[in-house]
Amino acid sequence: MSSYTITPGSVGRQAREWVPAIAVFVLAIAVWQGAIAAFHIQQFLLPKPTAIVSAFWDQRHTLWPAGWYTFKEALGGFALGSLGGIAAATLIGRFRALGNALMPIAIAANAIPIIAFAPIFNAWFDPLSPNSKMAIAGVLCFFPVMVNTLRGLTSVSPRQIELMRSYAASDLTIWRRVRFPTALPFIFTALKVASVLAMIGAVVGEYFGGSYDALGVLIRSKAQILDFQTAWAGILVASLLGIALYLAVALTERAVVRWAPENRPS
Amino acid sequence: MTGVNVVEIQSVTKTFPAGNVTALENIDLTLTTGEFVSLIGPSGCGKSTLLRVIGDLIEPSAGTVTVNGKPAKQARGDHDYGIVFQDSVLFDWRTVAKNIGLPLELLGWDRAKRKQRVDEMLELVELGSFGEHYPWQLSGGMQQRVSIARALAFEPALLLMDEPFGALDEMTRERLNLELLSIWQKLASTVVFVTHSISEAVFLSTRVVVMSPRPGRIAGVVDIDLPYPRTVETREEPRYFALVTEVRELLRKRGEHLLPEEEAALTE
Numbered sequence: 291m292s293s294y295t296i297t298p299g300s301v302g303r304q305a306r307e308w309v310p311a312i313a314v315f316v317l318a319i320a321v322w323q324g325a326i327a328a329f330h331i332q333q334f335l336l337p338k339p340t341a342i343v344s345a346f347w348d349q350r351h352t353l354w355p356a357g358w359y360t361f362k363e364a365l366g367g368f369a370l371g372s373l374g375g376i377a378a379a380t381l382i383g384r385f386r387a388l389g390n391a392l393m394p395i396a397i398a399a400n401a402i403p404i405i406a407f408a409p410i411f412n413a414w415f416d417p418l419s420p421n422s423k424m425a426i427a428g429v430l431c432f433f434p435v436m437v438n439t440l441r442g443l444t445s446v447s448p449r450q451i452e453l454m455r456s457y458a459a460s461d462l463t464i465w466r467r468v469r470f471p472t473a474l475p476f477i478f479t480a481l482k483v484a485s486v487l488a489m490i491g492a493v494v495g496e497y498f499g500g501s502y503d504a505l506g507v508l509i510r511s512k513a514q515i516l517d518f519q520t521a522w523a524g525i526l527v528a529s530l531l532g533i534a535l536y537l538a539v540a541l542t543e544r545a546v547v548r549w550a551p552e553n554r555p556s
Numbered sequence: 557m558t559g560v561n562v563v564e565i566q567s568v569t570k571t572f573p574a575g576n577v578t579a580l581e582n583i584d585l586t587l588t589t590g591e592f593v594s595l596i597g598p599s600g601c602g603k604s605t606l607l608r609v610i611g612d613l614i615e616p617s618a619g620t621v622t623v624n625g626k627p628a629k630q631a632r633g634d635h636d637y638g639i640v641f642q643d644s645v646l647f648d649w650r651t652v653a654k655n656i657g658l659p660l661e662l663l664g665w666d667r668a669k670r671k672q673r674v675d676e677m678l679e680l681v682e683l684g685s686f687g688e689h690y691p692w693q694l695s696g697g698m699q700q701r702v703s704i705a706r707a708l709a710f711e712p713a714l715l716l717m718d719e720p721f722g723a724l725d726e727m728t729r730e731r732l733n734l735e736l737l738s739i740w741q742k743l744a745s746t747v748v749f750v751t752h753s754i755s756e757a758v759f760l761s762t763r764v765v766v767m768s769p770r771p772g773r774i775a776g777v778v779d780i781d782l783p784y785p786r787t788v789e790t791r792e793e794p795r796y797f798a799l800v801t802e803v804r805e806l807l808r809k810r811g812e813h814l815l816p817e818e819e820a821a822l823t824e
């Protein structure tokens with residue numbers, strides 16, 4: 291008798307919620323295709339969706355392995371940056387003085403366009419190895435996760451802390467039982483942002499040089515030889531993988547943070 | 557059973573450095589086992605502060621608090637008291653049953669023992685079929701009953717309640733008053749109960765402690781000699797009205813320096 295059982299009705303309702311979005315998407319593609327034909331837009335400015343899809347299909351044996359290579363970099367950076375962010379927030383939340391010293395710097399750092407450091411990271415780490423891309427993706431993920439986690443850890447109600455103290459609970463227990471669960475919705479919000487940033491970091495990092503197996507390198511080199519269909523097909527692969535990572539995080543959130551108002555069964 | 561001192565407050569003073577407020581000045585109060593003592597007084601007279609000092613959630617600036625013959629800090633370490641706030645302070649990610657079981661988990665009770673006690677508590681507060689619900693699926697009054705069940709689950713010697721029914725409507729409040737009394741009698745616990753309502757204080761308590769503000773002091777203590785069990789009829793007895801008037805007079809007499817709206821709030 292769990293209140294979370296998915297009834298056929300709720301699946302139907304969810305499917306129906308998607309209908310408008312799908313309709314708009316299909317319409318946009320149709321307008322795109324139609325506009326190119328109608329206004330004779332040049333291939334290198336904007337290829338037809340059908341041309342992109344055919345390149346996507348013809349070159350699937352190079353595109354997908356390249357995408358997978360880049361995806362692994364993004365995933366590595368995402369994991370490192372997010373774990374680092376959560377760990378840093380935990381430390382800062384625990385030691386006030388540390389937070390007072392570091393938070394202004396962290397907030398300033400968060401406002402820096404970190405992606406601009408991509409060439410520098412390529413120089414610091416081996417530009418041909420995945421490490422340099424993982425580093426840039428990791429740094430991109432780190433700041434939003436840290437800032438949000440810290441906000442979550444400190445947004446606990448003072449009453450809840452008092453209640454736990456009345457049970458003589460230790461700081462560690464309070465962290466585990468109250469602060470961390472309170473922070474979870476904040477953490478997942480940040481992880482969704484980070485999942486997108488990780489893919490951006492990896493691809494853009496590769497634009498500044500990387501292994502020939504990498505998607506960013508492929509997109510750039512195809513664009514240079516004016517093979518725009520394939521470049522666009524590469525972007526499509528990057529998008530699909532980015533969306534996949536985002537969805538994986540969002541689904542995990544729905545399974546884990548079931549108590550958040552937006553996830554409550556109505 | 558009666559006569560043993562559960563709480564001994566000796567010349568307790570509490571000043572908050574912020575704003576240099578003297579929230580409590582020279583408070584002396586002793587509670588014996590099985591007593592139900594209400595603290596009443598205008599807003600800001602230090603009722604919550606006194607409750608927190610008793611529960612060792614804040615330290616007094618001077619004076620001592622002894623609970624069950626131990627310093628308050630040690631009593632807290634020994635899980636000697638349960639606390640209930642005005643809002644229920646439940647954890648949204650835990651079911652009702654798990655919320656009630658939280659203090660038992662922290663005490664290291666095993667699963668079977670925990671489940672048995674939680675089921676008992678659910679019955680006690682008449683929420684038997686709501687164990688697997690989440691707090692946000694309950695009404696405000698039900699949530700407050702969960703938080704009372706949680707405070708009682710480990711049978712603390714002392715129950716500290718800070719306006720537990722303050723946010724509820726009058727009908728729910730009167731029903732929960734009756735429930736609280738029957739629980740209190742069943743468990744023979746000692747209760748410190750903060751309230752703004754004169755009628756609630758008189759109806760529930762064995763003693764009403766009237767406090768006055770700036771600085772927070774005890775203005776007087778009224779013994780409530782109404783017999784238990786108290787019922788709906790108790791509220792219609794002449795003696796009840798006489799006691800309500802006595803408490804009100806005490807509040808008024810000591811409240812010359814009350815702001816008009818504070819006075820209005822107290823005279824309902």
Ligand SMILES: Nc1ncnc2c1ncn2[C@@H]1O[C@H](COP(=O)(O)OP(=O)(O)OP(=O)(O)O)[C@@H](O)[C@H]1O
Nearest residue numbers: 572574577578579598599600601602603604605606
């Ligand atoms: N943490 C604090 N820091 C500074 N001043 C405080 C603090 N807590 C309470 N005070 C002050 O102490 C006085 C007593 O506060 P307290 O909360 O005990 O009043 P109360 O009787 O519970 O009031 P109410 O009926 O409104 O809940 C108030 O003047 C308040 O401003």
Ligand SMILES: [Mg+2]
Nearest residue numbers: 603604605718
């Ligand atoms: Mg108060």
